[in-house]
Amino acid sequence: MEKLDGIDKKILRELQGNLPIAKRPFLEAAKKVGIAEEDFFSRVKKLIEKGIIRKFGLRIDSRKVGFASTLVAMKVAKHRIDAVAEQLNSYESITHNYARDHEYNLWFTVIDRDEKELGETLERIKREVEHEEMLNLPVLRKFKINVKFDIR
């Protein structure tokens, strides 16, 4: 676990919010943290180098630009979970892939350019990946997406 000082924590809290689309978008965040813009940049760069910030930019609504996605729950033999996960990771369309403590033990998201491509990818997975069961759980309604953590 990374040890961060109070200033880094404040920076992360600010950057999780929505920054203004303005000529100097970082000015207010730096002010709130209580440091100069220059220090703000060097700290953010370090947080990126340390891998704490994954990316920093515009978040796009993938559905609004036409992408199609789904969540898949898969049941695989316990002893094969690592091998299956590795095989799934090789699909470019799979963006998130987790082992979860459940009878359905692999959960992954698949995202493609459109519904047709997504359907084809799911067919390929069904065919190529050895599994016991596979549930396709597409979104019907979106209530919220706002990833903001309680940074202590």
Add this chain to the structure above:
Amino acid sequence: MDETDREILKILQDDIPLVSRPFLEVAKKFEISEEEVIRRIKKMMSEGIVRRFSASIRHRKLGITANPLVAWKVPERRVEEVGEKLASFEEVTHCYERAIIPGKWEYNVYTMIHGYDRDDVKKTAEKLSDAIGIKDYELLYSSKEFKKTYKRYG
């Protein structure tokens, strides 16, 4: 959306230039004005194409290691109300209704919650359960992250 909008998204989806006036840098690249870049992004924001301008954090590195997907079994007529209610909690980062597979998998509402340990999130889940009056739910803890990337636009 035109070609310039798409190019702006392609560049700014990953890493914003860490300089005082990042949109000026982008503007120079496309030989348009800084004002125009700002106007275009604001327009895409009002259309919902751009959700936010923010950083995404590898929360596991900060000790936020309990990250269950919580699957709720909600009666069809209550989905809208329950979904809105769950979404209103700060601890909930994602909330969706998803398709069911009748007879096999009938959980229809999903939330992601995050915490520093399992006790922490268990309490959150109980709080949510009380708030919506639904007892039928599953905490699906992730025991391993095999992959986490994102689909690049463009």
